[in-house]
Amino acid sequence: MHASLERPRNAGFMDLTAGGEALKIPSDAALKRAALCFSSFQNHRREHGAGLLTSALYPTYPRADLAFKHGEGAWLTAENGDRYLDFSAGVAVLSLGHNHPHLVETLKRAAEAPWHVSNLFRIPQAERLAQRLCEATFAELVFFTNSGAEAVECAIKTARKFHAVNGRPERYRLITFEGAFHGRTLATIAAGGNAKYLEGFGPPIDGFDQVPFGDYDAVEAAITQETAGVLLEPIQGEGGLRVFAPSFLTRLRALCDARGLLLVLDEVQCGVGRTGKFLACEHAGVAPDIAALAKGLGGGFPLGACLATREAAKGMTLGAHGSTFGGNPLATAVGGAVLDVVLEDGFMARVARLGALLRQRLAELEDRYPSLIEEIRGEGLMFGLKTKIPNADFAAAARAEGLLTVLAGDNVVRLLPPLIVDESDIAAATSRLAAACARLAAPAEKLGAA
Ligand SMILES: Cc1ncc(COP(=O)(O)O)c(C=O)c1O
Numbered sequence: 469m470h471a472s473l474e475r476p477r478n479a480g481f482m483d484l485t486a487g488g489e490a491l492k493i494p495s496d497a498a499l500k501r502a503a504l505c506f507s508s509f510q511n512h513r514r515e516h517g518a519g520l521l522t523s524a525l526y527p528t529y530p531r532a533d534l535a536f537k538h539g540e541g542a543w544l545t546a547e548n549g550d551r552y553l554d555f556s557a558g559v560a561v562l563s564l565g566h567n568h569p570h571l572v573e574t575l576k577r578a579a580e581a582p583w584h585v586s587n588l589f590r591i592p593q594a595e596r597l598a599q600r601l602c603e604a605t606f607a608e609l610v611f612f613t614n615s616g617a618e619a620v621e622c623a624i625k626t627a628r629k630f631h632a633v634n635g636r637p638e639r640y641r642l643i644t645f646e647g648a649f650h651g652r653t654l655a656t657i658a659a660g661g662n663a664k665y666l667e668g669f670g671p672p673i674d675g676f677d678q679v680p681f682g683d684y685d686a687v688e689a690a691i692t693q694e695t696a697g698v699l700l701e702p703i704q705g706e707g708g709l710r711v712f713a714p715s716f717l718t719r720l721r722a723l724c725d726a727r728g729l730l731l732v733l734d735e736v737q738c739g740v741g742r743t744g745k746f747l748a749c750e751h752a753g754v755a756p757d758i759a760a761l762a763k764g765l766g767g768g769f770p771l772g773a774c775l776a777t778r779e780a781a782k783g784m785t786l787g788a789h790g791s792t793f794g795g796n797p798l799a800t801a802v803g804g805a806v807l808d809v810v811l812e813d814g815f816m817a818r819v820a821r822l823g824a825l826l827r828q829r830l831a832e833l834e835d836r837y838p839s840l841i842e843e844i845r846g847e848g849l850m851f852g853l854k855t856k857i858p859n860a861d862f863a864a865a866a867r868a869e870g871l872l873t874v875l876a877g878d879n880v881v882r883l884l885p886p887l888i889v890d891e892s893d894i895a896a897a898t899s900r901l902a903a904a905c906a907r908l909a910a911p912a913e914k915l916g917a918a
Contacts, residue, residue, distance in 0.1 A: 532867070539566025542886050542893045544872070553896050555885045556872040560705065560737045560850070563764035564809055565886035571767050574805035578798050587795060594795035597803045598773075604746050604811060606755035607775035611784070612795030616736035616762035617651025619772035620699075622789060623760045624655055626776055627696045627730045628675075629783025641675045642699040642732065643690050645682070647707030647877060650699070650734050659699060682712055684719055697730030697757070698723075702748040705737035708878030709845040709852025714752035721754045730757040730780055736772070740764035741810040741887055743848035744820030751847065764810075764887070769802040810887070819887050822894060823848040826883070829898040837905045845880070849887055852880040857908060865904035871897055 536552075538545040542565050544552045554566070564571055578593075585591060598610035611626075613619045624642065631639035642659065650656040657665045658673040666672050677695075679686035687698060698720055704710040724731045733756040738748040742764055745751055749759075757780035762772030772794075776784075793799070809815060827844065830851060834841040840862065843854040855862045859879045866873050866881070874882040885893065 541565040541567075542889045550870070552867075552870050552872050553893065553900060554872045555883045555897055556874045557884050557886045558768060559763070559874055560742060560884040561763045561766070562768050563740055563742070563806055563887045564767045565888045566768075568767065568809070568888070570809060571769075571802055571805050574801055575769070575798065578801035581797065583798055584793070584796050586792070587790065591795055591797055591800065593797050593800040593804060597800045597807070600804070600807050600811070601761075601773060601775060604807070605759070605775055606747075606777065607759070608778040609776050609781045609784075611774045611776075611781075611789060611791075612800065613762070613772035613774065613791055614770045614793050614799070615651070615772050616734075616760065617653045617656045618791065618794070619736060619760035619762050619774045620650045620656050620659065620734055621653055622774035623732050623734070623758045623776075624659065624675075624699070625789060626758050626774060626781055626784055627699075627732050629788060630730060630780055631696050633783040638694050639696045641677055641692070641694045642697055643687055643695060644676050644678050644699050645680070645704075646678055647681050647704050647710055648678075648699075648701060648734075649704070649706035649877075650701075651736075681707075681710060682716055684716060684723075687720065688723065691727055691729070695727075695729055697732050699732040699734065701734045701736075701738060702752070703738040703743065703847060703850060705850075705882070706876055708854070708876045708880040709850065709882060710878070711845060711847060714754075717749060717752035717754045721756075724757075732756060733759040735759050736762045738847075738850055740806070741816050741819055741848075742850045742884070744816050744823055745848070746810070746816065748847065765803050765806060766799060767802060767806040769799050771799040771803045773803075815887075819848050822889060822891070823850075825891065826851065826885075826894050826897070829894065830883075830901075833898070833901055833905060836902075837909055840905055840908055846883075849883075849885050849889070851883040852876055853883070854878060854880050862904070862908065865908050866901060868907070869900040869903045871900040871904070 535547050536544045537547050542554055544554045544566065546552065594612055601610050602608055611622050613622060627642065628640045631637065644659050644661060646661070648660050649662070650659040652665065654669065655673045657669065659676050661676060661678040677690045679690050700712065702712055702717060721731055733749055735747050735749070739761045740746065743751065747759065749756060758774065758776045760772065760774055765771050765773060826849065830844045830853065834844055840856055841853050842856050845852040845854065853862070859875050859881045863873045863875055863881050874884060876882045885897070
């Protein structure tokens, strides 16, 4: 059926294939591939306008037309040679920045050893990493995953199973909060409760009762005989860097204890040192029963973990859960190397100190540009600027000045620098943000002067 398709001669087409390979090899298969590519390009343009095409990938992301050829520390070099200061860090993934020598060395060594053995055998790297996570946190047991959503899934299953083995299988519901984001699997979109992410995917998985952000009375009122626990991000990332007050977490902990419920924390974005503590809940002096980690834990290698007390994980016995790749030797070797650095004496104190410096600089910008910045939120090196103009416009202006940021809900622009940034990176980010603000404020000032 592709025989009738013309050879693609579109000038832009070369950019859409892997290095233009399809056009250089004029075999039938290559031409078919190219034709398919071209037709999906046309479909894409029809359905999404002339926006950026990302070849045969699902068009589920609003991708910027930028690709990178080199990264070092907090800096990225684009294919055209432009340099960017990366305060997006792969959405809080690159805890140690790009190409950290210890991670590179560890991964190279791990690549010489068996890449993968199944979880039907012992994996010493995973055992060591689990042990270190337990020593660094409230946890006594760990289940490794490949992503944040899987870590949260495991947390949800662990909470449900706890009550089931306690003879209360009807306790399967978790209380969650508006603005939450827990991932994109069917269970985690139900937990997040964002209508935009649920639409079109059939009936949401049952078992989540959402209450307004930070509303303690609403949590209390939502508890029923079916409640298993409370699930929240101590700092909502995608929801707009909304920080739950430490006193709120303390009250939730007490409430869970009093009512036999589990406190389940999603620290996928705010964990692993990002806030200046290994877990963000440590700022409140609160220990959860279960916590999900990912993102920064692998420093760029896909790795997640569900942490639990022995008691909370009592239902997760032989055969209760599984993952082919979870805890594989490559991932857990790299995770171990991340911990080597993050758990070094003084590392997290440094994150807190640099975070305070960045906060001060951002506050100065807020004072200088009250028409652009409404509020600064966050903790450690996890910041959100709530902007008065559309956040996408602000982020685009920052990118034009060579600073990469990430958007969040509630009209927020996130700054999530690698945790290894130094004073000069903070200074560079500040001057780029100041230039972006000046660029954005100019038209408003001109209008005011007219
Ligand atoms: C708080 C939180 N939980 C879960 C997830 C899902 O993680 P992943 O995309 O690795 O599945 C994210 C991702 O942004 C997150 O920020």
